[in-house]
Amino acid sequence: MSMDEREPLLTIVGASKSFPGVKALQDVGLDVRHGEVLALVGENGAGKSTLMKLLSGIYTPDAGEFFLGGERLEITSPRQAQELGISIIHQEFNLAGDLTVAQNIFIGREPRRAGIFLSDRELNARAQQLFDRLGLALDPRQRVGELTVARQQMVEIAKALSFNAKVLIMDEPTAALNDLEVATLFDLIRRFTTPDTGVIYISHRMDELKVISDRITVLRDGRYIDTLDTDSTDMREVISLMVGREITGEARPQVTDAGTDVVLSVSGLSTKGVLSDVSFELCRGEILGFAGLMGAGRTEVARAIVGADPKSAGTIELAGKPVRIDSPAVAAKLGIGYLSEDRKAYGVLLERDVKENIVLSSLPEFTAALGFMKPAAIEAKASELVTALSIKTPSTSQLVKNLSGGNQQKVVIAKWLVKDCDVLIFDEPTRGIDVGAKDEIYALLNALAAQGKAIIMISSELPEVLRMSHRIAVMCEGRLTAILDNADATQENIMDYATRFSAEGTVMA
Amino acid sequence: AAGGGDAGGGDAGGGEASGDKPYIAIVSKGFQHQFWQAVKQGAEEAAEEFDVEITFEGPDTEADVDQQIQMLQTALDKGPDAIGFAALDSQAAGPLLQQAKDSNIPVIAFDSGVDSDIPVTTASTDNKAAAAEAAKQMAELIGHAGKVALVVHDQTSVTGVDRRDGFVEYMEENEPDIEIVDTQYGGGDQAKSADLAKAIIAANPDLKGLYGSNEGSAIGVVQAVKELDLAGKLTVVGFDSGKAQIDAINEGLMAGAITQNPVGIGYETVKAAVAAINGDKVEKTIDTGFFWYDKSNIDSEEIKAVIYE
Amino acid sequence: MTTTPTASDTASTETGRPGGLVGRLRGQLQQLLAFASLIIIVAFFAFASPHFFTTSNITSILVAATVTGILALGTTFVIITGGIDLSIGTGMILCGVMAGVFLTFWGWPLWAGVLGAILFGGLIGFVNGFNVAILKIPPFIATLATMLIAAGLALVISGTKPIYFKETPDFQAIMNLSIIPGMRFPLGVAIFILMMIIAAVLLSRTIFGRYTYSIGSNEAATALSGVNVNKWKIIIYTVSGLFVGVAGVLAASRLSSAQPTGGLGLELEAIAAVVIGGTSLSGGKGSIVGTVIGALIMAVLTNGLRIMSIPQEWQSVAVGTVILIAVYLDMLRRRGR
Amino acid sequence: MTTTPTASDTASTETGRPGGLVGRLRGQLQQLLAFASLIIIVAFFAFASPHFFTTSNITSILVAATVTGILALGTTFVIITGGIDLSIGTGMILCGVMAGVFLTFWGWPLWAGVLGAILFGGLIGFVNGFNVAILKIPPFIATLATMLIAAGLALVISGTKPIYFKETPDFQAIMNLSIIPGMRFPLGVAIFILMMIIAAVLLSRTIFGRYTYSIGSNEAATALSGVNVNKWKIIIYTVSGLFVGVAGVLAASRLSSAQPTGGLGLELEAIAAVVIGGTSLSGGKGSIVGTVIGALIMAVLTNGLRIMSIPQEWQSVAVGTVILIAVYLDMLRRRGR
Numbered sequence A: 001m002s003m004d005e006r007e008p009l010l011t012i013v014g015a016s017k018s019f020p021g022v023k024a025l026q027d028v029g030l031d032v033r034h035g036e037v038l039a040l041v042g043e044n045g046a047g048k049s050t051l052m053k054l055l056s057g058i059y060t061p062d063a064g065e066f067f068l069g070g071e072r073l074e075i076t077s078p079r080q081a082q083e084l085g086i087s088i089i090h091q092e093f094n095l096a097g098d099l100t101v102a103q104n105i106f107i108g109r110e111p112r113r114a115g116i117f118l119s120d121r122e123l124n125a126r127a128q129q130l131f132d133r134l135g136l137a138l139d140p141r142q143r144v145g146e147l148t149v150a151r152q153q154m155v156e157i158a159k160a161l162s163f164n165a166k167v168l169i170m171d172e173p174t175a176a177l178n179d180l181e182v183a184t185l186f187d188l189i190r191r192f193t194t195p196d197t198g199v200i201y202i203s204h205r206m207d208e209l210k211v212i213s214d215r216i217t218v219l220r221d222g223r224y225i226d227t228l229d230t231d232s233t234d235m236r237e238v239i240s241l242m243v244g245r246e247i248t249g250e251a252r253p254q255v256t257d258a259g260t261d262v263v264l265s266v267s268g269l270s271t272k273g274v275l276s277d278v279s280f281e282l283c284r285g286e287i288l289g290f291a292g293l294m295g296a297g298r299t300e301v302a303r304a305i306v307g308a309d310p311k312s313a314g315t316i317e318l319a320g321k322p323v324r325i326d327s328p329a330v331a332a333k334l335g336i337g338y339l340s341e342d343r344k345a346y347g348v349l350l351e352r353d354v355k356e357n358i359v360l361s362s363l364p365e366f367t368a369a370l371g372f373m374k375p376a377a378i379e380a381k382a383s384e385l386v387t388a389l390s391i392k393t394p395s396t397s398q399l400v401k402n403l404s405g406g407n408q409q410k411v412v413i414a415k416w417l418v419k420d421c422d423v424l425i426f427d428e429p430t431r432g433i434d435v436g437a438k439d440e441i442y443a444l445l446n447a448l449a450a451q452g453k454a455i456i457m458i459s460s461e462l463p464e465v466l467r468m469s470h471r472i473a474v475m476c477e478g479r480l481t482a483i484l485d486n487a488d489a490t491q492e493n494i495m496d497y498a499t500r501f502s503a504e505g506t507v508m509a
Numbered sequence B: 001a002a003g004g005g006d007a008g009g010g011d012a013g014g015g016e017a018s019g020d021k022p023y024i025a026i027v028s029k030g031f032q033h034q035f036w037q038a039v040k041q042g043a044e045e046a047a048e049e050f051d052v053e054i055t056f057e058g059p060d061t062e063a064d065v066d067q068q069i070q071m072l073q074t075a076l077d078k079g080p081d082a083i084g085f086a087a088l089d090s091q092a093a094g095p096l097l098q099q100a101k102d103s104n105i106p107v108i109a110f111d112s113g114v115d116s117d118i119p120v121t122t123a124s125t126d127n128k129a130a131a132a133e134a135a136k137q138m139a140e141l142i143g144h145a146g147k148v149a150l151v152v153h154d155q156t157s158v159t160g161v162d163r164r165d166g167f168v169e170y171m172e173e174n175e176p177d178i179e180i181v182d183t184q185y186g187g188g189d190q191a192k193s194a195d196l197a198k199a200i201i202a203a204n205p206d207l208k209g210l211y212g213s214n215e216g217s218a219i220g221v222v223q224a225v226k227e228l229d230l231a232g233k234l235t236v237v238g239f240d241s242g243k244a245q246i247d248a249i250n251e252g253l254m255a256g257a258i259t260q261n262p263v264g265i266g267y268e269t270v271k272a273a274v275a276a277i278n279g280d281k282v283e284k285t286i287d288t289g290f291f292w293y294d295k296s297n298i299d300s301e302e303i304k305a306v307i308y309e
Numbered sequence C, D: 001m002t003t004t005p006t007a008s009d010t011a012s013t014e015t016g017r018p019g020g021l022v023g024r025l026r027g028q029l030q031q032l033l034a035f036a037s038l039i040i041i042v043a044f045f046a047f048a049s050p051h052f053f054t055t056s057n058i059t060s061i062l063v064a065a066t067v068t069g070i071l072a073l074g075t076t077f078v079i080i081t082g083g084i085d086l087s088i089g090t091g092m093i094l095c096g097v098m099a100g101v102f103l104t105f106w107g108w109p110l111w112a113g114v115l116g117a118i119l120f121g122g123l124i125g126f127v128n129g130f131n132v133a134i135l136k137i138p139p140f141i142a143t144l145a146t147m148l149i150a151a152g153l154a155l156v157i158s159g160t161k162p163i164y165f166k167e168t169p170d171f172q173a174i175m176n177l178s179i180i181p182g183m184r185f186p187l188g189v190a191i192f193i194l195m196m197i198i199a200a201v202l203l204s205r206t207i208f209g210r211y212t213y214s215i216g217s218n219e220a221a222t223a224l225s226g227v228n229v230n231k232w233k234i235i236i237y238t239v240s241g242l243f244v245g246v247a248g249v250l251a252a253s254r255l256s257s258a259q260p261t262g263g264l265g266l267e268l269e270a271i272a273a274v275v276i277g278g279t280s281l282s283g284g285k286g287s288i289v290g291t292v293i294g295a296l297i298m299a300v301l302t303n304g305l306r307i308m309s310i311p312q313e314w315q316s317v318a319v320g321t322v323i324l325i326a327v328y329l330d331m332l333r334r335r336g337r
């Protein structure tokens, strides 16, 4: 990509923002050059999202100035930011679930007739044009609430690209995507960047940065640390700037021997319309990875097992005994915990505080006679986990909605670490978690497995699956297409199995 | 025109369920209060006596004109042989009364009357005169001087307005030394009336008398007197009857009350309706009267006949 | 059902926006299913009483449904945004009183008085919208306050007496004029039907309806998409208020008088009609057809039980039970999909 | 205010769970701020009328607040789950009638009759909970139906007549017994205070209260955390019903008779008290202290305006306006943080 000699496209100078108890940003500056993709990295809670929210008019800065093409900006509202040419994909989705894909994309910009009348036909046609142009296989008329997280992410991306923006901000767009989809996204980004536009790209997936970014700006604890040229930089250096220490992430695990006594045995599991005949066994001390493309049905397997969705056929045996699980409460009682991929909808209680979230699934253990809770024990346990997972929060009484995305994710993980389950199903557990913390979570998972717990880990990041799992189950279109031993698995053969039965099974052409 | 057809069907079919008996639909102003239950009782007694079929219904509150109109409409659609009607607002019922007339369904007005010449007769009490009687008794009881207040059940309905105005006008015309300090409305709800009576008493420590304009209001006032330990110090005059009022009078918490003759009203209404159906001549008005009762006459036969528990 | 490729179409039509012909048909089928409860109830009463299924009584039911129905239509918009409006009952009473003031006290010509009363309804709605959108007072409280204020003002302005339309005897024709010769089919019912059409078009075909759904579905996202949510909320409450104004005029016209009391409880009845019609109080979902069906179910029930001369105390037991059953069946059907 | 480092503590205490001593104090401070509206109103009336701030009148206010207040306490739990209960007003009436049936018709001993009536309230709540949790009927509709059914049953069971407690003359003492010698401080008010304490402890210190908040905050996430949401919802509605039972007994005791009518409208008053007290109708947030303050604001307003002999039609205008202002100021304060 060619660099311009012009002034930077976008400049931020001296941005600061505080929240009660938190200095989220202190005197941060950065610039985006014409035609470049600037990666913005930092640990969870470093202030990335906050900076982008200042830029898109959601928060008002305590201090700081913004320049676009040399002109000083006064950003007062999201709408105005959009009009100025700043388009953003937020870390948390902002979609109206009851509206269709096309309606969501064009909210506020509907084609009208006679001022007030709508034409959904025209709306759908325009959306279809957009998808064709971008190469996305989305149905404009589908209700967004029915889409999987990954597809919702694609809707957000399409929406952001549908503005003729000068600056496109993407806050962890790939957190819910797998490699194939990520590749398509990168394609879109490359097509978007012209000598007159620029992209700010936030991600915790270090390997992506090499591929897509031109420069990398690092934040730590709300401060600007450094900006590096991607080409001439070693990722390990970026990571150490981010976390302030060296991290030695291994590519492949030292797979310890998993046990052989079967804890969970699923056979013939089917659900109406999605899953057909899924069978597998899970042993004590084993981590079973689940890989597959978006919409392959991995989440559905987990939800069906814990009784969150109705099963149409199939049996589940727990330690050899058949069990009937028709609600997550029953599953929890039997010692099966499920961490959802959609933390906002199914993970956290946003309006409640950290400790309450952490003990939610194991509250009876913190309850004395007559239903009285033990506040001291709750506080102690919550503090312990906040420290163990280095959750960045001023206190355990902070409302979860005030935590950064990654820290919210850690709270959800903490919830299941407190509860003593024999079988844990983690659906995209490291979604939005920074590299340093990922390592800690991997270590925790390994420790849990070593304690004899059986773990299912659903992940869209193949390196993660390969690194963590003893065995890898691959799904495609609601079927289990293979269960591979770690030693036999490669990214290539997993992708092969993941596309086994599908001619048009992928969302993106 | 269609209404006429329906009425004809009603005649032929003899109204509701049981074959040939004439059917009289009664739409009253209320249904839940004991007063209206007593009217209903009188109507049922007459129905038994004259061997006719009746239905009796009324809106939830006396402020609900629209609900009453709907009930009247439904009653007309059932094609009755006669209608008994106590209008919350005569004017509002005009078109429907006209419809009844067009369909040759005789209308008997009762309670406070219907301001129209369509009803063949009106069986009613003069609420204003009755309230004036209450005022007169009150004046005597408090020695023709001092402050009194009113707890009225409703601000807009005919009974509420008449029972307020009758009382107030009597005092204004005849009792220069009696001051009416407050009038408040409790919807006939006992607890609410008690609470507001307590507020009136709190605001007027030298209050001599309180008047409750219907059963619920009167009992509420008694309750307030009870809760404030003012028995004997405050003169309470009530309206209508019911066990609680009778008890209060016997216990001396209430000086006395006005009662109409609700059972008589119901009875006369049905009786007049039967006469109208048979084509007999009926008087244009039937005065069902009102009575003052207190400790001295509460056990008399005359009063026992017109009060209800 | 879930697996049919057009299940999404059905869902989208549920929100009143048909997606193509197939979706439209499916949507209608679904409404027909909701319609089924109504039909069963009507059939039951028709069987139970010879007086029920007569032209005259059917008209009576429609007349009885008109005022509450129009209130329910207007408030459907508010409910789809996730709000609630408790002021529609007494607000309607106040609009009737204002019609009396304009026509009888001030001697305005008929058309001006009627228009004035309707616009006054809009004003009440505007105040609600302002309180909700700008002052950020929760809709329940904002409209509860308006409910009380409207009830008080209706009494104050009228002098606690009904106002009769002495100067404009034609006023009563608005509701009562018979528009089909030889049949008692009053103009008011025609106006009710007209209001249904207006509401349905507004909700399903205009930008106004789209933002109504969008705000109810995800207010934050709608705002982030650059929609001026506050402005639209005010507009939505104002439009709902205009419906209240129309209902007030019709109610007063029906009684040939502006009654200054009453109206309390009507808001619950209207909201019940909306919810029975499948609109969710948590917002984002709902349809006008549903509301109409809900309003008719309520009106038919009340009328039928009266026609059958069920003792009055049992009537409310029966209404409550039937509502439970109807909504439960509707839930079953939805979950079944 | 905005920048104090422990504002988050305040926020968490707002929901009734003190986070350490500092948080507790701050929480209390904040309630004090909400308390401020109440104080201002009281001060205003005390200034405006010499008869307002007397022991006797304060007792009257508390007596007037008791029944609605207890209803509001119970329904706070339901509202925090994101539900609503419209059946509390007529449900209370029905519980009173049941007390009459047990004590007068069936001649049960006093304690048994009272207990029976309270448990009957629990039964009504259980039915609501079952309909909401298991049959998945929206709370608004489920409890609206119960409201109608309870109103009807109260009339049916009592024979549309008040039931007097002839067999148990002591029954009236439950509400009216004077417990402080030389002062008119009735037992009923003491029971009200006891119910406040029970409700506050339940909500802030027990697993029951915790799940109430969790369900209201995010029902799906709570269910996926292994909490049996349906079971707890039923329990919550049942507990709310027990409060309804207590209120019903007290209301009947006050009048020494079970009145089979009335109660309608009380549910809105109770819900208003809850919402004025800062509990959100969308669930997840709320406190008992808030509800108590809300109930007192309503009772003080009504009493004070009556004491001042404000014409009744203006009273409701004034109440509506004050509610608007009080809630608006509360919003301002919250947003300010």
Ligand SMILES: Nc1ncnc2c1ncn2[C@@H]1O[C@H](COP(=O)(O)OP(=O)(O)OP(=O)(O)O)[C@@H](O)[C@H]1O
Pocket (backbone or CB within 6 Å): A019, A020, A022, A023, A024, A042, A043, A044, A045, A046, A047, A048, A049, A050, A051, A091, A392, A393, A401, A402, A403, A404, A405, A406, A407, A432, A434
């Ligand atoms: N509304 C808020 N109120 C209080 N604190 C907040 C709020 N929003 C963010 N914070 C705090 O500000 C800090 C920066 O948060 P931010 O969301 O910008 O982090 P981030 O870099 O995007 O992290 P992640 O990678 O986890 O998404 C965090 O400590 C967070 O807890």
Ligand SMILES: Nc1ncnc2c1ncn2[C@@H]1O[C@H](COP(=O)(O)OP(=O)(O)OP(=O)(O)O)[C@@H](O)[C@H]1O
Pocket (backbone or CB within 6 Å): A145, A146, A147, A148, A149, A150, A151, A176, A274, A292, A293, A294, A295, A296, A297, A298, A299, A300, A301, A341, A460
């Ligand atoms: N709520 C829903 N309504 C309708 N269809 C759904 C819903 N959730 C999932 N699906 C469909 O079920 C299929 C399986 O989805 P699932 O979420 O289990 O896949 P996944 O492998 O976890 O993929 P992802 O990476 O998207 O999470 C997809 O075809 C999806 O479209």
Ligand SMILES: [Mg+2]
Pocket (backbone or CB within 6 Å): A048, A049, A050, A091, A171, A404, A405, A406
């Ligand atoms: Mg972030």
Ligand SMILES: [Mg+2]
Pocket (backbone or CB within 6 Å): A148, A298, A299, A300, A341, A427
């Ligand atoms: Mg998934």
